[in-house]
Amino acid sequence: NSFARPEPFLPEESKRATKDDDVFHFIAYIPFKGKVYELDGLKPGPLILGDVGKDDDWLTAVKPHIEKRIQSYGQEIRFNLMAIIKDQ
Helix, strand or coil: CCCCCCCCCCCCCCCCCCCCCCCCCCCCEEEEEEEEEEEECCCCCCCCECCCCCCCCCCHHHHHHHHHHHHHCCCCCCCCCCCCCCCC
């Protein structure tokens, strides 16, 4: 994919990703109608992570899920965290 590190020499056999391979992709976390969702392009649909009240900070609800995902990769350091916010 276009996010992979450039290699000066490509092997003659190229391996195709399978459903069990971890590939470069984006995961989004959003609050919607009182729930916090994980949107992962490698999964068939949204995953409900929990409930969030109208006046609650939904980031508090999603933080443990993000931390768990990052920790599952051990010493891997190729993570980006982006936020979409209202114009300030």
